[in-house]
Amino acid sequence: MKLQQKLSSPFQFGRFRDKAGRQEQNSQANHSTVSSQKAINKLASRKALWVMVQKEFGDHITSWRFSILLAIIVLACIGSIYSAITALQAQGNSASLQSFLFLKIFTLSDGSIPQFTQFVAFLGPLMGIALGFDAVNTERSKGTLSRLMSQPIYRDDFLKAKFISSLLLVTVVIFSLGFLVIGLSLIVIGYPPTPEEFMRVICFLLTAVVYVGFWLNLSILFSIRFKQSATSALSAIAIWIFFTVFYGIIINLVSKALVPDQNGTTDDILRYYGQLDLLSNISPAELFSDITTTLLMPNVRSLGALTMEQVTLALDSPLALGQSILLVWPQLTALLALTAICFGLSYYLFMRQEIRSRS
Amino acid sequence: MEPVIELINLTKRYTNYTAVDSLNLTLYRGEVFGLLGPNGAGKTTTILMMLGLTERSEGEVKVLGYDPNFDAIAIKSKVGYMPDDIGFYDDRTAIDNLIYTARLNGLDSKSAKLRAEQLLQRVGLENAANKKVSTFSRGMRQRLGLADVLIKQPQIIILDEPTLGIDPEGVRELLELISVLSREEKITVLLSSHHLHQVQQVCDRVGLFVQGKLIACGNIDELSAALNEENTVTIQLEVDSLTSILKQKLEELEQVLQVQGATQNGSTEQVQIICSADITPEIAKLASQHAQLYMIQRRVYGLDDIYHRYFEGGEVREAATKA
Numbered sequence: 001m002k003l004q005q006k007l008s009s010p011f012q013f014g015r016f017r018d019k020a021g022r023q024e025q026n027s028q029a030n031h032s033t034v035s036s037q038k039a040i041n042k043l044a045s046r047k048a049l050w051v052m053v054q055k056e057f058g059d060h061i062t063s064w065r066f067s068i069l070l071a072i073i074v075l076a077c078i079g080s081i082y083s084a085i086t087a088l089q090a091q092g093n094s095a096s097l098q099s100f101l102f103l104k105i106f107t108l109s110d111g112s113i114p115q116f117t118q119f120v121a122f123l124g125p126l127m128g129i130a131l132g133f134d135a136v137n138t139e140r141s142k143g144t145l146s147r148l149m150s151q152p153i154y155r156d157d158f159l160k161a162k163f164i165s166s167l168l169l170v171t172v173v174i175f176s177l178g179f180l181v182i183g184l185s186l187i188v189i190g191y192p193p194t195p196e197e198f199m200r201v202i203c204f205l206l207t208a209v210v211y212v213g214f215w216l217n218l219s220i221l222f223s224i225r226f227k228q229s230a231t232s233a234l235s236a237i238a239i240w241i242f243f244t245v246f247y248g249i250i251i252n253l254v255s256k257a258l259v260p261d262q263n264g265t266t267d268d269i270l271r272y273y274g275q276l277d278l279l280s281n282i283s284p285a286e287l288f289s290d291i292t293t294t295l296l297m298p299n300v301r302s303l304g305a306l307t308m309e310q311v312t313l314a315l316d317s318p319l320a321l322g323q324s325i326l327l328v329w330p331q332l333t334a335l336l337a338l339t340a341i342c343f344g345l346s347y348y349l350f351m352r353q354e355i356r357s358r359s
Numbered sequence: 360m361e362p363v364i365e366l367i368n369l370t371k372r373y374t375n376y377t378a379v380d381s382l383n384l385t386l387y388r389g390e391v392f393g394l395l396g397p398n399g400a401g402k403t404t405t406i407l408m409m410l411g412l413t414e415r416s417e418g419e420v421k422v423l424g425y426d427p428n429f430d431a432i433a434i435k436s437k438v439g440y441m442p443d444d445i446g447f448y449d450d451r452t453a454i455d456n457l458i459y460t461a462r463l464n465g466l467d468s469k470s471a472k473l474r475a476e477q478l479l480q481r482v483g484l485e486n487a488a489n490k491k492v493s494t495f496s497r498g499m500r501q502r503l504g505l506a507d508v509l510i511k512q513p514q515i516i517i518l519d520e521p522t523l524g525i526d527p528e529g530v531r532e533l534l535e536l537i538s539v540l541s542r543e544e545k546i547t548v549l550l551s552s553h554h555l556h557q558v559q560q561v562c563d564r565v566g567l568f569v570q571g572k573l574i575a576c577g578n579i580d581e582l583s584a585a586l587n588e589e590n591t592v593t594i595q596l597e598v599d600s601l602t603s604i605l606k607q608k609l610e611e612l613e614q615v616l617q618v619q620g621a622t623q624n625g626s627t628e629q630v631q632i633i634c635s636a637d638i639t640p641e642i643a644k645l646a647s648q649h650a651q652l653y654m655i656q657r658r659v660y661g662l663d664d665i666y667h668r669y670f671e672g673g674e675v676r677e678a679a680t681k682a
Contacts (some may be wrong), residue, residue: 051462143446147507150410151463152436354413356403357442357519 048153052161053168060131060169069127070173076119077177081105081184083113088189099318102193103200103296105185116181117292120174120208121285122244127173128215129236131166134229135220136350141227146357155351162220163343170212178205196321203325204295210335211288215240217342224349243283251280266307277304287335291328298324303331360387363515363547364409369418371404371571378404380571381418386515386549391541393558394551396568402551403443405568406517410440423514436464439508443520445500449493453484453503456492457510464511471510478506482536498529505536516540518550522557534561591616592637596630596646597654605649612645614638627653 060066087110088101109115114122136159139145148158178201186192193201218239222232255276260268280286294300298318319327364386371379379401386392394402407413409420411427411434420427422434447456454475461471479488482502487495495503501521508516518537522530538561541548552558558565559579566576575582598605609618609632619631632642639657646652 047465048463051459055459142449143442143444144448145446146412146440146442147445147447147460148463149412150435150438150440150442151460151511152432152465153463154432352414354407356407356412357444357446 048151049157049161049164052153052158053165056161056165057168060165065130066169069130073119073123073127073173073177074180076123077116077181078184079113080109080116080119081181081188083110084108084115085185085188086110100197100298101189101191102185102197103298105181105189106201106204107293107296117204117289117296120177121211121288121292124174124208124212125215125240125244125285127170128166128212128217129219129233129240131169132162132216132219133223133233133236135162135166136223137227137229137232138223140355141229143357146355149355156347159220159343159346159350163217166216166220167209167213170216171209174205174208174212178202178208199321200295200298200324203321204292207288207291207295207332207335210332210339211284214284214335214339214342217339217346221342221346221349224346224353243285247280247283247285251276254279270307273304281331281334284335284338287331287338290331291335294324294328300324300327303327362386363388363423364549365419365421366405366409367419367421369405369408369420370416371401371408371413372416377571379408382571382573384566384573384576386547388514388547389541389545390563391538391548391550391561393562393565394549394568395553395555395558395565396551397553400568401571402568403519406440406519406549406551409517410435410438436511437514439511439513439516441504441508441516441518441521443523445504445507447492447495447500447503447507450491452489452491453495454479454488456503457506460507461510474510475506478509479503481509482506483532498525498533501525501529501533502536505533509540513546515547515549518548520552521550522552522554530557537561592634592639593658594632594634594639594642595654595656595658596632596642596652597624597627598630598646599627599651599653601628601630602650605646608645608649609642612638612641 084105084107087108088104090110106116109118136145139148149155182193182198182201215236219232219236222236223229226232226235258272258275260272281290290303294303298321299316301314301319325332362385364384366382366384369379369382369384370377382401382405394405396402404413408415409422409427411431414428423437425433427434447453448459451459454472457475457478458468458471461474462468466474476485476488479485482505484499484502484506487499492500492503505518505521508518521533521537525533534557537548537550540546541561550558550562564576564578565582567574567582575585577585606618609615612634614634614636615632615638616635617633619633622629634642637657639655643652643655646655
């Protein structure tokens with residue numbers, strides 16, 4: 001009886017609409033208006049992508065993981081501002097402070113706490129990894145992936161939604177941190193940034209987003225490849241530690257082995273530095289630190305070795321913003337390329353994967 | 360009858376074994392089809408291939424006229440699939456989960472909410488709509504799964520082991536819900552199971568699936584006819600005692616082929632009589648003349664027998680090929 005009542009509850013609108021809709025669909029299928037059907041599907045799928053992004057974004061924001069990370073990063077930033085300001089005060093009125101004073105907030109340190117850029121370089125990857133390492137395999141192990149994939153959405157839209165939502169969050173976090181630092185420094189040192197300084201900071205923040213985006217993509221790739229979220233988290237962290245800690249040591253060793261004869265020709269020495277550059281530029285951490293140094297220290301004129309010939313008669317003046325960007329263009333491209341490679345790989349792996357429930 | 364799912368020579372090979380072996384199957388609009396087989400028979404793999412969730416090695420699949428390798432989206436917008444052991448976002452409420460699915464199917468949030476509420480009522484979860492799914496019991500999750508499948512107003516629903524792990528009353532309600540849906544909304548239902556009795560209750564047709572092969576397909580009557588190759592009728596009697604006169608009289612009947620020994624059952628005896636034709640009335644008459652008749656039953660081959668017969672046969676065959 002109970003069931004009967006339940007069943008006779010109003011479901012009318014669904015049934016009528018459904019019948020009409022079915023006839024429509026039949027006639028559509030019969031009259032081979034396939035292309036228009038596909039267009040409709042595409043539109044619906046685009047809508048679905050943003051529905052997914054919304055949901056993922058909400059999930060991230062309400063998660064504990066994100067709150068903890070945010071707390072760590074905010075504390076680190078405030079610490080670094082403090083350290084920068086003490087360093088500024090200690091140096092007093094020395095001549096080196098006269099130009100681009102505002103950018104010093106980001107790059108100076110009194111030695112007790114690392115500077116802001118180092119914090120971003122160090123904690124940014126952690127944030128990327130934390131947001132991405134269980135993106136796909138948790139959905140798989142909870143059985144929601146197969147339910148999701150049986151909805152009319154494209155598989156790559158699922159990946160894109162995961163990536164976009166996390167990247168959006170990263171962007172929001174990094175920019176709010178950047179503006180927090182700018183605001184705090186304005187209050188403390190009472191010296192406003194010039195427009196160029198401001199633009200340099202914005203460029204730096206954008207680079208930071210790309211950098212975190214790379215680690216995010218890498219961890220999403222691992223979350224597709226490995227069925228256990230612990231495995232994917234560990235492998236992503238392993239790579240992160242390798243590049244931030246061990247890669248520098250390895251480069252040092254290699255450089256000692258490769259070091260040319262003291263009396264070698266200029267060509268030899270230049271080749272040696274070229275090789276070292278190539279090696280260190282494989283590391284995304286190195287790429288990022290090159291870019292930030294150049295962007296935030298306008299006095300940096302070159303990232304590689306220069307001959308005396310090139311340096312003679314050069315004016316020791318800061319570069320314009322455009323020139324600085326031009327200088328790090330290869331590094332920026334490399335960082336974007338690494339990100340794209342990771343995304344491409346995850347796409348390749350995921351598109352042909354079998355989706356079973358909970359396996 | 361209009362075919363809605365057509366599988367032709369469908370094969371799925373993994374590196375070291377064949378999960379589905381040249382399967383041919385056609386489902387028609389509005390029917391309830393039961394895919395029956397032991398665990399690991401390839402039922403789920405077949406379903407995944409219909410939805411394009413895994414790639415087939417060979418053969419052809421047409422679902423509503425679409426090929427899942429090319430038009431998976433078109434298929435998925437008209438076919439509802441409930442995986443076995445369905446998962447929901449546990450930290451979200453039931454209605455949130457449903458609304459999310461509805462919105463992925465292109466509904467705006469207002470009508471998604473409306474439809475989600477209606478479906479929750481329909482599956483009897485209206486009181487749990489705002490509870491987190493993590494607090495749900497297995498049966499509730501399964502009913503929520505059904506609502507989740509229905510929210511896109513599908514033409515076909517595919518249920519993978521829908522009754523697994525639910526209590527008998529829950530199973531009864533779920534199956535009733537499924538058969539009502541199929542009748543009222545003219546939805547084609549494909550359900551896989553290894554529970555023959557449950558399948559028997561609701562399915563119009565059944566396919567028996569063993570080791571990637573469809574070894575029999577048809578309605579229950581057809582299957583039991585196919586099973587009963589000798590064309591005999593078995594009649595069970597329960598009498599107070601099988602006297603020699605009765606036995607003699609029974610054996611005198613020309614249709615009776617064999618009277619199988621009496622097994623003691625409390626104060627009564629059970630007798631099995633194998634006949635070449637259905638002569639239940641005559642036997643009943645004889646039995647009541649010569650003994651106290653407690654029960655008489657013409658034995659029909661049920662799914663149980665069918666299942667046993669085919670699946671045991673399958674094992675025998677496997678053993679034979681191995682040897």
